[in-house]
Amino acid sequence: MPHSAKPVAVKESRSDTRERLEQEILEAAKRLFAVRGFAGVSLDHIARDVGTAKQNLLYYFGSKEGLYRRVLHGVLDVWLSYMEAITHNADDPEMALRKYIAGKLRFSREHPFDSRVYANEVISGAPLFAQEIRDRVLPALQADIAVFNRWAEQGVCRPVDAAHLMVVLWASTQAYADFASQICLVLGKPQLEEQDFAAAETLLVDMVLKTVLSTAT
Amino acid sequence: MPHSAKPVAVKESRSDTRERLEQEILEAAKRLFAVRGFAGVSLDHIARDVGTAKQNLLYYFGSKEGLYRRVLHGVLDVWLSYMEAITHNADDPEMALRKYIAGKLRFSREHPFDSRVYANEVISGAPLFAQEIRDRVLPALQADIAVFNRWAEQGVCRPVDAAHLMVVLWASTQAYADFASQICLVLGKPQLEEQDFAAAETLLVDMVLKTVLSTAT
DNA sequence: GTCTATATTCAGATAGAC
DNA sequence: GTCTATCTGAATATAGAC
Numbered sequence: 001m002p003h004s005a006k007p008v009a010v011k012e013s014r015s016d017t018r019e020r021l022e023q024e025i026l027e028a029a030k031r032l033f034a035v036r037g038f039a040g041v042s043l044d045h046i047a048r049d050v051g052t053a054k055q056n057l058l059y060y061f062g063s064k065e066g067l068y069r070r071v072l073h074g075v076l077d078v079w080l081s082y083m084e085a086i087t088h089n090a091d092d093p094e095m096a097l098r099k100y101i102a103g104k105l106r107f108s109r110e111h112p113f114d115s116r117v118y119a120n121e122v123i124s125g126a127p128l129f130a131q132e133i134r135d136r137v138l139p140a141l142q143a144d145i146a147v148f149n150r151w152a153e154q155g156v157c158r159p160v161d162a163a164h165l166m167v168v169l170w171a172s173t174q175a176y177a178d179f180a181s182q183i184c185l186v187l188g189k190p191q192l193e194e195q196d197f198a199a200a201e202t203l204l205v206d207m208v209l210k211t212v213l214s215t216a217t
Numbered sequence: 218m219p220h221s222a223k224p225v226a227v228k229e230s231r232s233d234t235r236e237r238l239e240q241e242i243l244e245a246a247k248r249l250f251a252v253r254g255f256a257g258v259s260l261d262h263i264a265r266d267v268g269t270a271k272q273n274l275l276y277y278f279g280s281k282e283g284l285y286r287r288v289l290h291g292v293l294d295v296w297l298s299y300m301e302a303i304t305h306n307a308d309d310p311e312m313a314l315r316k317y318i319a320g321k322l323r324f325s326r327e328h329p330f331d332s333r334v335y336a337n338e339v340i341s342g343a344p345l346f347a348q349e350i351r352d353r354v355l356p357a358l359q360a361d362i363a364v365f366n367r368w369a370e371q372g373v374c375r376p377v378d379a380a381h382l383m384v385v386l387w388a389s390t391q392a393y394a395d396f397a398s399q400i401c402l403v404l405g406k407p408q409l410e411e412q413d414f415a416a417a418e419t420l421l422v423d424m425v426l427k428t429v430l431s432t433a434t
Numbered sequence: 435g436t437c438t439a440t441a442t443t444c445a446g447a448t449a450g451a452c
Numbered sequence: 453g454t455c456t457a458t459c460t461g462a463a464t465a466t467a468g469a470c
Contacts, residue, residue, distance in 0.1 A: 018453090035341055039257035042445060056454065058447065116340050123333050124252055125398045133402060141403050163403055164413075164420045168389045171396065175388035181342045185350060186358050186380055196381075203381045203428075210427040211420075235435090259463060273436070275465065 022060055024050045030071050034116035038068055065128070072121065072129055075114040076136055082107040086144040093157050094209060096147070101204050104173035105197050115177035141166060157212045165208070172204055239277055241267045247288050251333035255285055282345070289338065289346055292331040293353055299324040303361040310374050311426060313364070318421050321390035322414050332394035358383060374429045382425070389421055 028049040032041040043054040043064055061067035082103045089096035108115055121129045148162035176183065180192055187196060245266040249258040260271040260281055278284035299320045306313035325332055338346045365379035393400065397409055404413060 014453095037254040037256060037337070037341070039254060040341075043447095044445080053455070054446085055448090055456090059453075064446065119340055119395075120254070120337070122396050122399050123336055124254075124257075130398075130402075133399065137399075138402055145403075161416050161420050163400075164417050166403070167392055167396075167400055167417070168385070168421065168424070171388040171392035172385045175384055178336075179339050179384075179388065181347075182339050182350065182354075183380075183384055185347075185355055186362075186383070199378050200381050200384070203378050204385065207385065207424050207428045210431065211424045214427065260465095261463075270437070271464085272438090272466090276435075281464065 021050070021052070025052075025057060025060065025067070026071055026074060029067055030075065030117055031113050033068065033071060034113035034120070037120050043067075069128060071117060072132070075117045076129075076132060078111050078114045079107070079118060080136060080140060083140050083144075086147050087140075090147045090150070093151050094213060097208050097212065098205055100144075101169065101173065101208065102201055104169065105176060105201050105204075108173055108175075108177035109192075109197050112177040112180065115174050119174065119178045158214065160212055165212070169204070169208065172200075176200060238267070238269070242269075242274060242277065242284070243288055243291060246284055247292065247334055248330050250285065250288060251330040251337070254337050260284075286345060288334060289349070292334050293346075293349060295328050295331045296324070296335060297353060297357060300357050300361075303364050304357075307364045307367070310368050311430060314425050314429065315422055317361075318386065318390065318425065319418055321386065322393060322418050322421075325390055325392075325394035326409075326414050329394035329397065332391050336391065336395045375431065377429055382429070386421070386425065389417075393417060 025046065029041070029046045032046055032049065043057050046067075047054040047057055057067060061070060085099035085103050086096045089099060121127075126133055144166060145162040148157070148160065148165065151157040152159040176192060176197065183196075184191060189196075242263065246258070246263045249263055249266065260274050263284075264271040264274055274284060278287060302316035302320050303313045306316060338344075343350055361383060362379040365374070365377065365382065368374040369376040393409065393414065400413075401408060406413075
């Protein structure tokens with residue numbers, strides 16, 4: 001590219017490069033934090049993974065904790081984007097539940113590292129994450145629970161303990177990311193395949209619909 | 218105690234002291250590893266917690282990894298002791314499932330740190346634990362799955378995907394230990410109480426029995 | 435068996451040249 | 453903005469006195 005290119009274009013190109021490198025760093029950090037936890041990963045570790053020096057990570061993110069917070073923030077963005085099925089289908093319980101389960105399992109399949117970073121943080125008592133969970137996750141969960149309760153009032157579904165049902169759905173679907181290594185051992189295969197997620201979805205949908213929609217009280 | 222006490226008694230008393238201190242160290246290490254992970258805890262940390270010096274931990278356990286392995290081994294002992302409900306009630310599906318769910322929830326309630334150490338290790342891909350899981354956990358799980366399949370053959374329960382049902386049970390019950398901090402946020406209380414575990418048990422038993430025992434195919 | 439002292443490695447973070 | 457060099461603290465582990 002000739003040096004006569006417009007300064008604006010050059011500037012954008014440079015900031016694009018920086019943007020891309022930042023994203024690469026965040027992705028690598030996510031993968032490593034997911035497996036070894038915050039304390040188990042060094043900046044050197046991450047830097048080598050993306051082919052740069054740890055000083056650059058500090059230049060970009062200020063500190064290791066700063067980098068980790070950025071990772072957490074991105075994880076939560078992804079996490080929340082898969083959470084909207086229930087409130088977006090509030091007029092059709094069966095559809096809402098089917099889509100919610102399918103979406104959460106897709107999250108586990110497509111973003112296993114995000115799921116594990118989240119799990120690690122929650123297991124630790126969410127020391128850095130608590131406020132963000134309170135501000136962003138809790139409202140989403142409570143909206144879902146409110147929808148369940150409305151369904152029960154309207155008589156379109158059985159009165160269930162919505163909070164605990166959410167725990168079951170949440171734990172069962174995320175297990176296919178967080179505890180994949182053990183599920184693989186049980187299934188006797190090196191890694192989970194599409195059919196395993198399909199089988200999980202069939203079972204979970206069956207269980208939940210039987211519980212929530214059955215006519216018997 | 219006079220010095221004329223029998224040497225054997227003295228010896229036993231001393232090894233008892235050592236035994237007790239070792240147990241104290243293992244308990245403290247378990248609590249800390251559960252929350253901060255293997256890399257997130259230093260020997261100093263653990264030593265201060267039990268009121269001794271880190272050199273003693275090294276004297277007792279050889280290395281940090283040695284201590285961690287001992288913790289893992291103990292965790293697995295506890296974990297397995299709560300797993301026997303299904304094979305011990307193989308002639309009564311409803312009883313077996315009720316007892317299994319109740320037992321796993323009791324494990325989460327009574328041994329939350331064991332559960333979290335186990336979870337941390339599995340999320341990391343069980344680098345130190347894989348062999349022991351293969352040798353001790355897998356046979357137990359496969360025995361449970363075999364019982365399910367036998368029930369289906371005998372027609373006393375619906376043909377379910379037993380492996381995935383185990384995942385749901387396992388994940389849902391352990392969530393009440395591993396993800397307690399988030400469940401507390403959702404329930405709006407500082408910590409889980411007996412009634413929360415009771416509500417979880419009611420819902421899970423309801424879901425599983427509806428799925429496994431309902432007459433419709 | 436327990437304590438003091440220390441060797442050694444490695445981490446996060448900073449300073450300064452370019 | 454990126455690199456080399458370095459500071460500082462902390463961690464595992466060992467040696468040796470008592």
